[in-house]
Structure formats: structure tokens, C-alpha cells
Amino acid sequence: YGDHGGAIGYLVGQENRGLEYMFIMMNSARYAVGMQGIAIAERAYQHAVAYAKERVQSRPVDGSINTSAPIVHHPDVKRMLMTMRAYTEGCRAMSSVAAAAYDAAHHHPDADARKQNQAFYEFMVPLVKGYSTEMSLEVASLGVQVHGGMGFIEETGAAQYYRDAKILTIYEGTTAIQANDLVGRKTARDGGQTAKAIAAQIEKTEAELGKSDNPAAAAVLKRLKAARVAFVEVVDFVAGQTKASPNAVFAGSVPYLMLAGNLVAGWQLARSLIIAQDLASRSFDTDFMLAKIATARFYAEHILNKVPGIRDSIVDGAESVTALALDAF
Ligand SMILES: Cc1cc2nc3c(=O)[nH]c(=O)nc-3n(C[C@H](O)[C@H](O)[C@H](O)COP(=O)(O)OP(=O)(O)OC[C@H]3O[C@@H](n4cnc5c(N)ncnc54)[C@H](O)[C@@H]3O)c2cc1C
Structure with a gap:
């Protein structure tokens, strides 16, 4: 390593801009690991669907079949499959929007639009990496x-996805490191401006949902609004307290990352729902559109609805994270 001379260092680019250059590579690598999470989640989902349609066990609770039936008939198995599907579709939509922002940040003809898209993309990178990989673990689990028992043993391959997903929350920076980036560089540094610009865009989607008389749109609107309000409260807490009370803010850094990822994925599914309703009303690929609407509603009612609780953990719960003295552990 040059301890005894003879090693030559070359300056790459301009002096004092190394970290900035490195982050071009890091953002790209982190985005790619998020995509790995989405890919493993999709594979785990397809594998589980195939097994749920094949494995016969117990009668359905509604008496619709008078003998043992494929487990996909059981409501709890459907709940698991819907959770897997909703997480995966939500994260895929979130990562696609981030990729589009990256393109616009480089190729949009308007300089202001390029700047806004760059800020949005940079905010999204820790979400795509952190949230999509944590969700891939949940989905693979x-x-x-x-x-069932066949999942624990190796032959089915289900356990392999779970093990493969675990590295994704570690390499290219652990989830906590993504969260530090989200708190420090992406939220506190600009006083929460980029985060609030995203909240303003979400409000526009809420207004669109409000125009629909479909019960699925109303169900999504209710949860999206509550989640957006909770997000803004957390952004104010993070932007306002990072300097004065760093331990309190960083005690909630990973929950903030999960809250923001949950919200943005839910927001993108809400946008999908609006488009799917329009296309379904014109009989375009109706089955696909109805499945998209049902998935967006499921996400809102079973995943997005957790956001206000996470807000409470972050804003009200920091003290209990740091209360114990080090020698109490
Ligand atoms: C299979 C595999 C392949 C890899 N490939 C590469 C590669 O190709 N190139 C490469 O450069 N590296 C690679 N790595 C290294 C990988 O990027 C690191 O392991 C990872 O970034 C975590 O660092 P660490 O292992 O030092 O953990 P540590 O930094 O020791 O982290 C341990 C724990 O402490 C937490 N922690 C640490 N610092 C903080 C903090 N400031 N705030 C909050 N929590 C914190 C972490 O979140 C984690 O929970 C690879 C690792 C593995 C296992």
C-alpha cells in the first residue's frame, strides 16, 4: 500500500470532488441493488402462487368445496399472496418513477426541470435501495x-430466495446507512424542501382520486392522505431537530426511510389505480386493470395504513430508543 514508497496516486477529476464523483457510482449501485430486491420478490411471489395452486390441504372455511382444496382457497394464504404482490408492484412502480426522473434529470430540455428531477431522483435512491430490499426480505419470508414445511427445507427453492434477499439490506450500504443519507443529505440539508415538493405532488394525486366515485379510489384516498400528513410531520421533525437533537432524529432514521418508501410506493400504486380505472372503463385489458385496482387498494388498506403508526414511533418514541445506558445492554 505504499508504506515504503513507490506507490503513485493519480488525481481523477477535480480536487476535493471525490466524494461527489463517488456518489454517482454509489447511487447507480444502490439503485441496482434495489432492483435485485424487486426481482427476488417477484420470483418468490411466482413460486408461492404456483405452490398455493398445487398444494391441497383442508376445506375452505366458506364451504364452497366439500373436500380438501388447494391452499390458495384459504383467506390467509390469499392475504400472504396479496401482501407479496402489493409490495412487489409498489416497489417496482416506485423504482420506475425514479428511473424516469434520472432520465429527465439528464435529458429534459428545461434546466429547472432537470434540477427538480435530479433532486427527486437523489431522494428516491435510498428509498429504492432501502425499502425495496427490506420488503424483499418480508416477501421472501x-x-x-x-x-409451509416444504418452504423451510431446500428442495422447493423458497428458502433460497429468503437467504439471497438478506445480503441486499447489507451490501452497498446497510439500510441504516441509506437512512443516514435520507436524513442528512436528502432531508435536513435542504430543510425538507425536496420531501415537501414530493408531498405536494402526492396531494395532486389525492385530488385526482377525489374525483372518482369508485369505492377503491375512496379507500386509497383515505390512507394516502393520512400517510402524506404523517410524512410531512416527520419531515418537519427531521429537518428541525437533526442539528439540535441528532440522537432523537437518528433513532428514527430507519423508520423514516421505511415510512417514506411505504408512502411513495403507495402513492405510485394510487396513480396506477387512476389509470387502470380509466382503461378498465374503456374495456382495455380489463382483467389486468381490475387486478391492478385491487392490488392498489390492498396496499392502501394493509400496508400504507401503517404509516401514521411509524410517524408516532419516530416523533414520540425516540426517548425509549436511547433511554438505556450502554452498560444496561
Ligand atoms: C457477500 C458480500 C459481498 C460484498 N461485496 C462488496 C463489494 O463488491 N465491494 C465492496 O466494496 N464491498 C462489498 N461488501 C461489503 C459490504 O458493502 C459491507 O459489508 C457493508 O457495507 C456493511 O459494512 P460492514 O460489513 O463493515 O458493517 P458495519 O459497518 O460494521 O455495520 C454493522 C452494523 O452497524 C450498523 N452501523 C454501522 N455504522 C452505522 C452508522 N453510522 N449509523 C447507524 N448504523 C450503523 C450497520 O447498519 C449494521 O447494522 C460485500 C459484503 C458481502 C457480505
Whole structure:
């Protein structure tokens, strides 16, 4: 390593801009790991669906079949499959929007639009990496659960997805490191401006949902609004307290990352729902559109609805995270 001379260092680019250059590579690598999470989640989902349609066990609770039936008939198995599907579709939509912002940040003809898209993309990178990889673990774990005992042993391959997903929350920076980036560089540094610009865009989607008389749109609107309000409260807490009370803010950094990822994925599914309703009303690929609407509603009612609780953990719960003295551990 040059301890005894003879090593030559070359300056790459301009002096004092190394970290900035490195982040071009890091953002790209982190985005790619988020995509790995989405890919493993999709594979785990497809695997679980195939098994749930094949494995016969117990009669359905509604008496619709008078003998043992494929486990996909059981409401709890459907709940697991819907959770896997909703997480995966939500994260895929979130990552696609981030990729489009990256393109616009480089190729949009308007300089202001390029700047806004760059800020949005940079905010999204820790979400795509952190949230999509944490969700892939949850999805792969549910995939094992759908397989029952067959999931735990190796032959079905379900456990392999679970093990493969675990590295994704570690390499290219652990989830906590993504969260530090979200708190420090992406939220506190600009006083929460980029985060609030995203909240303003979400409000526009809420207004669109409000125009629909479909019960699915109303169900999504209710949860999206509550989640957006909770997000803004957390952004104010993070932007306002990072300097004065760093321990309190960083005690909630990973929950903030999960809250923001949950919200943005839910927001993108809400946008999908609006488009799917329009296309379904014109009989365009109706089955696909109705499935998209049902998935967006499921996400809102079973995943997005957790956001206000996470807000409470962050804003009200910091003290209990740091209360114990080090020698109490
Ligand atoms: C299979 C595999 C492949 C890899 N490939 C590469 C590669 O190709 N190139 C490469 O450069 N590296 C690679 N790595 C290294 C990988 O990027 C690191 O392991 C990872 O970034 C975590 O660092 P660490 O292991 O030092 O954990 P540590 O930094 O020791 O982290 C341990 C724990 O402490 C937490 N922690 C640490 N610092 C903080 C903090 N400031 N705030 C909050 N929490 C914190 C972490 O979140 C984690 O929970 C690879 C690792 C593995 C396992």
C-alpha cells in the first residue's frame, strides 16, 4: 500500500470532488441493488402462487368445496399472496418513477426541470435501495410461509430466495446507512424542501382520486392522505431537530426511510389505480386493470395504513430508543 514508497496516486477529476464523483457510482449501485430486491420478490411471489395452486390441504372455511382444496382457497394464504404482490408492484412502480426522473434529470430540455428531477431522483435512491430490499426480505419470508414445511427445507427453492434477499439490506450500504443519507443529505440539508415538493405532488394525486366515485379510489384516498400528513410531520421533525437533537432524529432514521418508501410506493400504486380505472372503463385489458385496482387498494388498506403508526414511533418514541445506558445492554 505504499508504506515504503513507490506507490503513485493519480488525481481523477477535480480536487476535493471525490466524494461527489463517488456518489454517482454509489447511487447507480444502490439503485441496482434495489432492483435485485424487486426481482427476488417477484420470483418468490411466482413460486408461492404456483405452490398455493398445487398444494391441497383442508376445506375452505366458506364451504364452497366439500373436500380438501388447494391452499390458495384459504383467506390467509390469499392475504400472504396479496401482501407479496402489493409490495412487489409498489416497489417496482416506485423504482420506475425514479428511473424516469434520472432520465429527465439528464435529458429534459428545461434546466429547472432537470434540477427538480435530479433532486427527486437523489431522494428516491435510498428509498429504492432501502425499502425495496427490506420488503424483499418480508416477501421472501412470506414465500417460505406459503410453502409451509416444504418452504423451510431446500428442495422447493423458497428458502433460497429468503437467504439471497438478506445480503441486499447489507451490501452497498446497510439500510441504516441509506437512512443516514435520507436524513442528512436528502432531508435536513435542504430543510425538507425536496420531501415537501414530493408531498405536494402526492396531494395532486389525492385530488385526482377525489374525483372518482369508485369505492377503491375512496379507500386509497383515505390512507394516502393520512400517510402524506404523517410524512410531512416527520419531515418537519427531521429537518428541525437533526442539528439540535441528532440522537432523537437518528433513532428514527430507519423508520423514516421505511415510512417514506411505504408512502411513495403507495402513492405510485394510487396513480396506477387512476389509470387502470380509466382503461378498465374503456374495456382495455380489463382483467389486468381490475387486478391492478385491487392490488392498489390492498396496499392502501394493509400496508400504507401503517404509516401514521411509524410517524408516532419516530416523533414520540425516540426517548425509549436511547433511554438505556450502554452498560444496561
Ligand atoms: C457477500 C458480500 C459481498 C460484498 N461485496 C462488496 C463489494 O463488491 N465491494 C465492496 O466494496 N464491498 C462489498 N461488501 C461489503 C459490504 O458493502 C459491507 O459489508 C457493508 O457495507 C456493511 O459494512 P460492514 O460489513 O463493515 O458493517 P458495519 O459497518 O460494521 O455495520 C454493522 C452494523 O452497524 C450498523 N452501523 C454501522 N455504522 C452505522 C452508522 N453510522 N449509523 C447507524 N448504523 C450503523 C450497520 O447498519 C449494521 O447494522 C460485500 C459484503 C458481502 C457480505
